[in-house]
Amino acid sequence: MTEQVRDAWIEVLGHDDFDDDTPFLEAGGHSLKATQVLIRLRRQLGIHLPNRLFFDHPTVSELAAAVERLATPSPLA
Template identity: 85%
Template structure:
């Protein structure tokens, strides 16, 4: 899941100059871009991901773990 989240960040941010523990805002993101990341992940995985999820889990590593938990327990959206 980390690879999928990282790929979404790279696509939205337009660079890969961050590591898996860099907070999204420090990597150059903002709320609109965070929403764009979640939209990509929702479409790719077919699960419901609340917008708040991103702000509770601001790094690639944290977001990937949260998305994986949701994907494992959620019916297809």
């Protein structure tokens, strides 16, 4: 999942000059670009990702972990 999130960031930001623990805003992102990242991930994964998710998990590492949790069905479901 980390690679998918990182690739979406690179595509939207237009560069890869950040590491997996760099906050999106420090990497040059802003709210519109964050929405673009989530749209790409939604299309790739076919799951709902709330916009708030990005702001609660602003790094590649954090966002990948949060997306992974949402993409993995609950054992009780």
